[in-house]
Amino acid sequence: MTRQIAIAILCWLALAGTATAAEEPRPTAEQFAPLFANGATEQALNSLLQQVALQQPTRGEFQQTRWLKVLKNPLKSSGQLLFSPQLGLWWQQQTPFATTMILQQDALTQIDSQGNVTKQSAAGAPSQLASLMPQLLQALLSGDVAFLQQHFTLSLLQHEQQWQLGLVAKDRQLQAMLPRLVLSGEQQMQQLLMLGQQQDISVIEFTELQQGPLNAEEQQRFDAGAE
Structure with a gap:
């Protein structure tokens, strides 16, 4: 079970997509060198994450571009x-094909375009790697500073309302699996960027984020992961 959940999520994020017709500007690792050279203080981290953390259930849209x-x-x-602070993260790719992930504290549920359900549990895993990726995503969304500091070396740049938070895994095995991460935004998170080991880069843009209680249909989305 070690690393299975983390690998499944990384593969899902990495391979999903269809090629676009026109070339787009590609981010480079060099653009983020100033960020990773600027260590984050605990006071600055707490201030930022208190500002941007999602304290209520939040829904929105995403677009991922991978080079x-x-x-x-x-x-x-x-x-x-x-995203629900209590229930976890529901993530559904709709184009170019449908697939759904439900990330909860100790489990990953995947539903493919044919409705086939695959579940993996971190219970009994011999290390924390199996459940770290779901916890990372939830920590970023909920502003869990303690979790982030435990597993990552953090860096931070801020200019007026704009900010960038850089994450580099402390565990060597995790470094080989996870790229460097950059979360950025203003009043809310707007982008998650992953700098891969082989010059591969993935950018996830978040839009239309709205907070408020879950309705009955949204609650049912999480029920699929609890069954």
């Missing part, structure tokens, strides 16, 4: 997300 070293044009995918 692979072997392809000229990027891959595109898009869909919807739903």
Whole structure:
């Protein structure tokens, strides 16, 4: 079970998408060198994450663009997300094909375009790696400073209302699995960028984020992961 959940999520994020017709500007690792050279203080982290943390259930849309070293044009995918501080993260890619992930504290549920359900549990895993990725996503969304400091070296740049938070895994095994991460935004998070080991880069843009109580249909989305 070690690393299975983390690998499944990374593969899902990495491979989903379809090539676009026109080339787009590609971010480079060098653009973020100033960020990773600027260590974050605990006071600054607490202040930022208290500002941007999602304290209520939040729904929105995402678009992912992934640049692979072997392809000229990027891959595109898009869909919807739903986050609940109590229930976890529901993430549904809708184009170019449908697939759904439900991330909860100790489990990952995947539903493919044919309705086939695959579940993996971190219970009994010999290390924390199996459940770290779901916890990371929830920590970023909920502003869990203690979790982030435990597992990552953090850096921070702020200019007026704009900010960038950089994360580099402390665990060597995790470094090999997870790229460097950059979360950025203003009043809310707007973008998650992943800098891969092989010059692969993935950017997830978050839009239309709205907070408020879950309705009955949204509650049912999480029920699929609890069954």
